[in-house]
Amino acid sequence: MGIKIENLGVTYGNHRVIEGLSLAIEPGSFFTLLGPSGCGKTTLLRTIAGFIDASTGRILFGGSDVTRLPAHRRNIGMVFQDYALFPDKTVNDNVAYGLRARGEEGATMRRKIGEALERVGLGHLGERHPAALSGGQRQRVALARALVIQPQVLLMDEPLSNLDAKLRLQVRGTITELQREAGITTVFVTHDQEEALAMSDRIGVMKSGKLEQVGTPSQIYRESVSAYVADFVGAANTIEIDAPAGTAGQGTASIRLAGHAMAARVPAPLTGPKAMFVARPEDISLAPRGEGGGNRVAGTVTGRQYLGGKTSYVVEIGEGITLAVETHGDGHDRHVPGAAVDLGFDPQKTLVLAS
Amino acid sequence: MSGASGTRAVWWWLSLAMLVVMAVFLLYPLLNILTGSFGSGGRNGWAQLLADTTYLEAIGNTLILATAVTLLSVLIGVPLAYLASRYSFPGKSALALLPLITLVIPEVITAQTWLMLLGNNGVITRALRAYDIALPSFYGWNGLIVSLTFTYYAYVYISTLAAVRGFDVQLEEAAQSLGTSPVKSRLKVLVPVILPSVMAGALLVFTMVMGNFGTSSILGGPVKLLSVMTYQAAVAEGGSDPVMQSTLASVAVGLIVIVLFCQRWILSRGRYQVVQGRSARPVPLAGGQALLLGGAAGAVVVISLMPLVMLVAGAFTRARGPVMAWGEWTFANFERLLLTNPAPILNTLLYAGTATVIGMMASTIISYMIVKKRNTFTPLLDYLGTLPLALSGTAIGIGLAMSFNGGWLPLTGTGAIIVLAYVIRRLPFAMRNASSTLYNIPDSIEEASISLGVPPVPSFFKVVLPLMLPAIASAMVLTWAVTVSELSTSIIVYSGGRETMPIQIYKLIDSNLMASASAMGVLLLAVILIPIVIATKVFKVELFSSG
Structure with missing residues (x-):
């Protein structure tokens, strides 16, 4: 079941948290809302869930308007950052909670609980209390609890951020696997770009209550529409430069970076006298002075x-401007501090974006 | 019902309703006190206050007494707390009894038992008189300072103990590694960190002494004190003085408000977030040091527990009127109380029981709205809920008596006004207990339940309330304990035949019938302790978990 958001606005008092936001999420897809804290991603998720009222606009689940429907009648599955397991109930009773609310009982209910826990690999822990589980296990129980009610949509609010790095990878795997298996439309909120890139079918990068860019992970990474997106998704060198002359249209333009002339791609028309130079550290090549190729x-x-x-370098190119550069392959650490080098730029991967 | 706003409307109306109730029973009486002080027909209480030096003397005495008791409480409470958290010595476990003492022993009983020891007819006084040694009179400054210090020092002890225990010793070690000596490190690093907690405890003692009525009245003797004069203006036998009672109550309110503002100011300047650190491992004391320090701590504990011993002894001692026949044991005191006049016991159970149930329900709902369902009204509810802390018990009593004596809601002469007095006086206590647990229950628990298809109100009952129950149970027992021993408000609003146990004890002490007072005191302690014992032993309620 797809989710459609039309011209959504959310206001806290006089403060507009989300403004004029529209978005369509394909049925069965994994959609990630990505952005720094305070960008409105959690507010958007909680508005979809029904915990926050929309002040304007509509939210539709599979074509039916749920904007005015209270949260408990939206048939959602929700997974929280702090797990939100009921601490006084056993794992079984936690998973049973939503089923009981739907009037299920007896053998059918027990079978569903067993299957749900089996799917997250915790079939043997049903009688335990949440306090006796590890963080990773708790989040798996929360996942089983949310999925067992066969919700229309699955909403996840930073479910991995309380886990340590290793567990995060494991639970990440479980979530992706279960989501594909159940084919359930999922909205996932995170500030971790790696998570977003690894898990999502599509990503929406948010900034100040608006969607800055929506696209597939590679679109977001390779074709960032703004320095903000490029900087947030993966590391990027972003430097303000003078907008190249005659770039009302798109294509390759010649720019000046710290006094050096070079070519870069302008994917979208620029406005204003200033522009942003954007290059990812791994897209810049490094060679001893005089050995570099063109566009250096x-x-x-x-x-x-x-x-x-790999080796991470900081290279100064004059006028006090430094760039981060990453090198792989044989001898990637051969350049020593103080060495004179040439930086090579692929004109297709070096972007000039509106600032 | 539309979306989240539908349920929000329910809470909006409920918080408005609570606000109205609190305005009627709290703000309206307060307003009556303040307006009453300006009198009518040209009699202004403030002019009279300034003209009559007795009143100014009473205000001065009250401030001196509060200062003296506060300083002594700090002098006893802080070293004791340091000793308890940093050293181990034989008999240290007795120190754990201290927090209980403050809650369990009503201050009238403390005052009474000090009188039984050192009063004109006291055991020690008489024993020394046999050797021609005359002790200075215990009525007045001596008695007030001694008795109140041992009534209240544990508040400083408890708040300091928490701070010293929470202190990260690595800070002290860091100071030493930077080249300061151990003693100097301690002073430089530990003192500033625990100071806010010490100050908080000390200011609490200060306000409690200022508002104290029972001990002040029993032991005050020639020393004029504000609370006692206020009480006398309210219930004087030759006819009360409505203008002066309002004026004096206003002064009491004003003084406490000033102290509370000072407290806010101090706390806002000196609040350190102490990061969870390694707390100190207690160092065992041995030899002379153990004897000296352990002995000092032991003495404090023994003196604190002395009222209990005296009380039990007195309760079972035969008496002819005011004369105690020490050594002759009897059950007659209990028989007399239970057979001839059991009303105070039944009254106490009825009024305090009703008040505890009403107070817990009200404070749970109000705290829930303040913590979880914030809206326009909830900050006001929060302020009003803590307002009784700024009102001395005597002032609350006067306000209630003035406001509900006839008119549209005549409560004077009923048991309801006593219940009301109890609920209002203990509301801040109950609310603090309720809200501290609510802060520990994340919002997401409730939202998880809603997301699983359970509507908001059933969600509260199914997932939030069960998590609050242990805390509610412990808060209920503690609220019961402090309600049962309430004296200063109920003694103003009660009417004949509606005496409670503390009122009856007060009257018996006033008539110098110490044996009967002791017996009633033992019964009062039983009324307080039995629920505590049942709750902790049978229902495994942890009393001081959230404190």
């Missing part, structure tokens, strides 16, 4: 961090 800029290595499979 001279610089000096000022910092180096060896990270095992």
Whole structure:
């Protein structure tokens, strides 16, 4: 069942938290709302859930308007950051809670609970209380509890952020697997771009209550529409430059970066005298001075961090501007601090965006 | 019902209703006190207050007494707390009894038992008189300061103990690693961190002494005190003085408000967020040190527990009028109380029971709205709920008596006004207990229930209330304990035949019938303790978990 949001506005007192937001989420897809804290992503999720009233606009589940429907009648599954398991109830009773509210009982209910717990790999822990479970297990129970009622949509509010790195990967796997299996439309809120890229069919990057960009993970990463998106999704060098002349249209333009002339792609028309130069560290190549190819800029290595499979450099290119550069492959750590180097830019991967 | 706003409307109306109820029973009496002080027909209470030096003297005495008792409480409470948290010594476990003492022993009983020891007819006084040693009179400053200090020092002890225990010793070690000596490190690092807690405890004691009526009245003797004069203006036998009672009650309210503002100011300046750290491992004391420090701590505990011993002894001692025949044991005191006049006991059970149930329900609902369902009215509810802290018991009593004596809601002469007095006086206590648990229950629990298809109100009953129950149970027992021993408000609003146990004890002490007073005191302690014992032993309620 798809979700459609039309011109949604949410106001707290006089403060507009979400303004004129429209979005369509395909049935059965995994949609992630990504953004820093305070961008309105959790507010949007809670408005979809029905915990916050929309002041304007409509929310539709599969074509039917739920904007005025109270949360408990929206048939949603919700997973919370702090798990929100009922601490006085056993795992079984937690999972049974939503089924009981739907009038189910007896053997059918017990079978469903058993299956739900089996699916998250916790079939043997039904009699335990939440306090006796690890964080990862708790979030799996919460997931089973949300899915067992076969909700129309699954809503998840930063479900992984309370887990340590290793568990986060495991639970991430469980969530993706179950979501695909059940084919349930899912809205997932996170501030972790890696999570968003790894799990989502589509991502909506939010900024100040608005959707800055909606697209597939590779669109968001490769074709960021703004320096904000590029900077938030993965690391990016973002530097303000003068807008290249005659770039009302799109295409490749010649720009000046710290006095060096170079070519870069302008994916969308620029407005105003200033623009943003955006290049990802791994898209910049590094060679000893004089050995670089075309479209290069001279610089000096000022910092180096060896990270095992790759090396992260800081290179100064003049006018006090430094760029982060990442190198892989053989001898990726061969440039020493102080070395004179050439930075090579792929004109297709180097973007100039509206500032 | 539309979306979340439908249920919000329910809470909106409920909080408005609560606000109206609190305005009627709290603001309206307060307003009556303040307006009453300006009198009518040209008699202004404030002019009279300034003209008559007795009143100014009473205000001065009250401030001196509060200062003295506060300083002594700090001098006893802080070192004791430090000792208890940093050292271990034989008999240390007795210190754990201290928090209970403050709650369990009503202050009238403390005052009474001090009289039984050191009063004109006291055991020690008489024993020394046999050797021609005359003790200074216990009535007046001596008695007031001694008795009130041992009534209230535990508040400083408890708040300091929590702070010292929560203090991260690594800070002290850090100071030492930076080159300061251990003693200096302690002073420089520990003191500023625990100071706000010490101040909080000290200011609590200060306000409690200012509002104290029972001990002040029993032991005050020649020393004029504000609370006692206010009481006398309200219930004087030769006819009360409505203008002066209002004026004096207004002064009492004003003084406490000033102290509370000072407290706010101090706390806002000196609140440190102490990060959860490693707390100190108690250092065992041995030899002379153990004897000295352990002995000092032991003495404090023994003196604190002394009222209990005296009380029990007195209750079972034969008496002819005011004369105690020590050594002759009897059950006659209990028989007399239970057979001839059991009304105070039944009254206490009825009024305090009703008040505890009403108070717990009201404070649970109000706290729930303040913590979980904030709206336009909830900050006001929060303020009004803590307002009784700024009103001395005597002032509350006077306000209620003035407001509901006839008119549209005549309560004077009924049991309802006593119940009302109890609920109002203990509301801040009950609300603080209820809200501290609510803060520990995340909002997401309730939302999880709603998301699973259970409507908001049933969700509250199915998932939030069960989580609150243990805390409600412990708050109920504690509220019961402090309600049963309430004296200063009920003694103003009660009417003949509706005496409660503390009122009866007060009257018996006033008539110098110490044996009967002791017996009633033992019964009062039983009324307080039995629910505590049942709750903790049978129902496994943890009393001080959220404190």
